[in-house]
Amino acid sequence: MGRTVLVAGVARYLGGRFARLIAEQPGVDRVIGVDVIAPPHDIGRAEFVRADIRNSMIGRILEQTGADTVVHMSVIATPSSAGSRTAQKEINVIGTMQLLAACQRAPRLRRLVVKSTSAVYGSSPRDPAMFTEALVGKHPPRSGWGKDSAEVEEYVRGFSRRRPDVEVATLRLANVLGPGIRTSMTDYFSLPVVPTVLGFDPRLQFLHEDDAIEALRLATLGECQGVINVAGDGVITLGQAAGFAGRPTVAVVPQLAELMGSIYHRGGLADFSPDQIRYLRFGRCLDTTRMREDLGLDPKYTTRSAFQDFVRTRGLRGFFSPPVVNALERQLVSRLRPQAATQTRRTPRPEAAR
Amino acid sequence: MSDASENLEDRGPRGGGPGRQEGAARPRPNRSGAKGTKASRPSKESKKPDAPKKAKPPKPSQELDAGRSTEAVEETAGRNGRVRPRGEAGRKGRAGSGAGVGPEVEAEATGVKGRVRLKGEASPGVGAEPEVGAASGAATEFNGRARSKGKGGPAARPESAGAGLKGQSGRKAGADPAESTGRGRPKDEAGASDEVAAEQVRAGATRAAAERNRRRLSPWLTAPEEPPPAVPDADIPRPSVIPASSTASMVLSIAGQIGQSVLTAITEPPNSELAAEDDEDQGASAPTTEPTGWPEPTAAASPNVSNLEVGPTAAEPEGEENPDRLLEVIEFLRSRLAGDYEVDAFGFDPEFADAVPLNLLRPLYQHWFRVEVRGAENIPAEGGALIVANHSGTVPLDALMTGVAVREERERHLRILGGDLVFQTPFLAGLARRGGATLASNPDAERLLSSGELVGVWPEGYKGIGKPFSERYKLQRFGRGGFVSAALRTGVPIVPCSIVGAEEIYPIIAKVPSLARLLGLPYLPITPFFPLLGPLGAVPLPSKWLIEFGAPIHTADLSPQAAEDPILVFDLTDRIRQTIQQTLYSLLVQRRSVFF
Structure with missing residues (x-):
């Protein structure tokens, strides 16, 4: 008999894609997608059940369906998608508590997969360059999504203590980018001018949405347990990213950055919590050894190519786009050194082609 | 060595550690005249060697002191030797053969520019003098020092120091015997002199000259009024003269050097690898437009691309070095602007x-x-x-x-x-x-x-x-x-x-903990120059x-x-x-x- 998978948070982009994918997997008989609103996307063979994980209805659903695998993906990253910060926190924290409470009572449950975020590490200048799963950030997030995620993980740890027979896998995903997903990062790089923090060029790490889905699939169907970082290989700096996106940057002094964040938030341009602003100052990088060894994921996209794919598919282009810059350079060279102009002609950089 | 180091340790933090020197009262006036803080430190350093020295039998090392050059390896042994001798030299010199020293000193002297008059003044009544004077249309600090040993130190020493930094040599002549012994640089040769083979001397002199040459690059040591060396040995590299008489001009000259080096960096010939790479690239890339995963270049850009695609360049005309360097710079800027570079997980961008x-x-x-x-x-x-x-x-x-x-x-x-x-x-x-x-x-x-x-x-x-x-x-x-x-x-x-x-x-003479706390710094230093001279005080002292x-x-x-x-x-x-x-x-x- 195949597995029955319950996906919480199916109305959201990644949740919907994941439900569709997992429903097609051999060995999976039934997929139940749960959310408070109907998914705007096609979720394929998955069944949709309208339910709010913030109340005990979720327990009955679990009981009735006899799900043996639960994938918790309904931690919301941005207040705007929940309506307000209060609602966001409610969904994230109370929802998780209700879901875990229901899981604890579900005798047939064998596996729990939680989608978390690398934001739980926070960002600080006193952190090592790369986080392994065992490290704890020196400046854990104090607000918003990161803090919610940290609390969610806390509850999940408690759950796994109380139900040692259930395998628990927590995936800490780096910022997910891709053609379809919309996050605060994608909003950020879509701004006509990218604000940065003066004097800082943080290291960023991205995960392509395809790889994110694949990671969740492997975690759902695989054997891995515990916390696992998931990110594309390599890092790019914010300056590089802005360059790829062709966006000019404007540096803002750190003291003003938070103000800017809230202004952007009010204007609905992008959501910026103070923790994200810290991220834009100090950056963060994940060690993905466990991802390869335990989860068995070999991401198709590196951080760089994920970002470039995002730029290409979104059609981001600006005065500073690499093609423009390259052309400009060639023009400049031909003016200055006509005879040497051919020399600077370079083959496409391998990474650009990636 | 161990006792030496103990001594040093004891003495390091204190001032001059005057008591322990033979000459106890060492007014080291000439140095201090030269430069504020520097003055105190150097003399101390130079003294230190005395302690261990005493214990050891004077061993004539062959090299002129000038021989301390940068060639590190072969010297390590010699260096140790040298150190001690530094002190001995004076003594020896005093003891013995003033006369013998002369010639060698000259040999050394020739390569250097120095001041005649110093010598003259410097060498009161020593046997060596005449030769020295003759030899050197010019004498440096070195010569001065060298002579001093030969002479038996006391008188000569001060000048040497003075000569290095300023002209006021003669004055203190008699003042500090101790120092002369202490720093009588040209050490060893004094005792050993007689039998020292001429080549060795020359070798030493060459090295000395190299060393001097190198040091001359440090503007502290140059005196603008010096005439260029009269008769440089063929194999002695020419010091490049950088006139600088005051701190200000020194700073200027350093700035000039930096500018120059940047300039040479820019005008440097391209390295061959890069050129080769370029060629390859060129061969590989057909004259197409941007073949990357990027959106097609904008219409405005494309014509340029095709324009630029002239045939492969034949042998490059000379004078290409500059352009190539320039191109590299442009390429570098382009890669930065387009984000076309790699950093590792630590953010390192080689x-x-x-x-x-x-x-x-x-x-x-x-x-x-x-x-x-x-x-x-x-x-x-x-x-x-x-x-x-x-x-x-x-x-x-x-x-x-x-x-x-x-x-x-x-x-x-x-x-x-x-x-x-x-x-x-x-x-x-x-x-x-x-x-x-x-x-x-x-x-x-x-x-x-x-x-x-x-x-x-x-x-x-x-x-x-x-x-x-x-x-x-x-x-x-x-x-x-x-x-x-x-x-x-x-x-x-x-x-x-x-x-x-x-x-x-940046010698820290005091700290301001309260202000440091306020600013969130681990410490807030006060150096002899720092808050006092403002930004100028942030120029590090040019220690060696x-x-x-x-x-x-x-x-x-x-x-x-x-x-x-x-x-x-x-x-x-x-x-x-x-x-x-x-x-x-x-x-x-x-x-x-x-x-x-």
């Missing part, structure tokens, strides 16, 4: 590190601090290694200079472990990460070491770098030994590194630096579990600390003075 910080620091390294590197062969050519060094200088220039030294001598990038302050300071944070630095923490250190990088750590941290001038060259506690456990876990060798010279760049890499301590034979044994870790930490401290002492003894 291209950037070589292009920007290295080029900015190199003039400082070569001309300002005149860093002399010893034992670079102790740095493994490949594989992980941990370089552990003493920390000093108020501003971590020592770390940067070590990085340059490693890059220059071993062609490797040094991954510097820095304090968190570095990574929270705007601009500095980005620069540091791009230059290869990362946070001094065990996870980072172990990650770098196990990936075969060369890591530099300054375990004294803020305690070391912010210690007052009075405690210079006294190592502080070496952290908690975390660096040792990192090396043990990864099984890489530990290379002790001793840096002399950094202590004097020595960086010595010691023999590596291998940890591969210890198991990684050894890192869990605190006793072993502490022992190893202490051992490394001792090694560095001892090396510091011996380097201090060998150092002629703070600034040259």
